Each structure stands twice: as C-alpha cells, then as structure tokens.
Amino acid sequence: MALKLSKRGWNNVLIFAILLFIIVINFSQQRLLDHTEDSPILAPSAQVLSIQTAVRQLDRLGPSWRASDEVWNTAAVEAWLALWFEPYPVTDANPNISLDKMIRMQLLAQQEPIVFILDESLLRIQPANSDWAWQLSQQQFDDFARMLIAP
16 A cells, blocks of 8 residues: 655655654754763773872872872872762863862873863863863862862
C-alpha cells in the first residue's frame, strides 16, 4: 500500500520532516546546555608537582611541600589543593577577564603547566584560553584566592 502523493505533496512532506528534525536538534541541544553537571577543576587522578602565583612558589618534595614563604606548610597546601578536586557548576567563561590573578600548576605527566585565572567580578575560576569556567560562591572564591595574597 504505497502513498500516492504528487510531486508537490512529497515536497511538503520533505519540508516538514526537515523542519521537525531541526526542532528536535535544537531542543535536545538546549536541554544538554541547561543540565550541566558539577565537575571538579582537576581530575581525581591529577598529581600536582608545583604551584606558582605572582607572590609564591610551592614545589612538591615527596609527600611534603616546599614553599617560598613560611606561611604555607604541608597541611595548608594539601587543604588548599583539596578545593581543586571538589565539584563546582560549569558555566561560560568571561572573555574580558583580567590576568592579574593567575595560578600556574604543573601536573605529573604533562609537559606544559596549566594556567587558571580567578575572575573576582563574577566569582569564577577558568583555565586560560578556555570558553568555560567554574562558578564559585564568595567563600569558595576567597578560599582559592588565599594563595594569591602576599605574605
């Protein structure tokens, strides 16, 4: 039992099928963007070898840390690093971010360090040259920014 449609009828069927396909694609893409899950900034398996900011340098020496100042002992560094493995909501990055609050991390098995920028105006932390960021609360932002405060 074949459908007998004229050429104009088949054109209408084709137009409506394409229109329906476009609507389905747009709707599914909106749902994916609206339901982003929280994710950690660093992968759970990441091992940080060094941390560098404008005011301090921290290097891993076996299980402990060597700091350029006496303010940061091993326990304080480990507590601060734990923040990087907690999940935060993912959002769009700020393209006009100021580069004055940067944290550079060297990870094990990576040749180049990762640079993160703290955006104080929007309470976000984002990788350099990236189009996404993690949204933070004021307290979370302050906890991350402790590393940037001069001794």
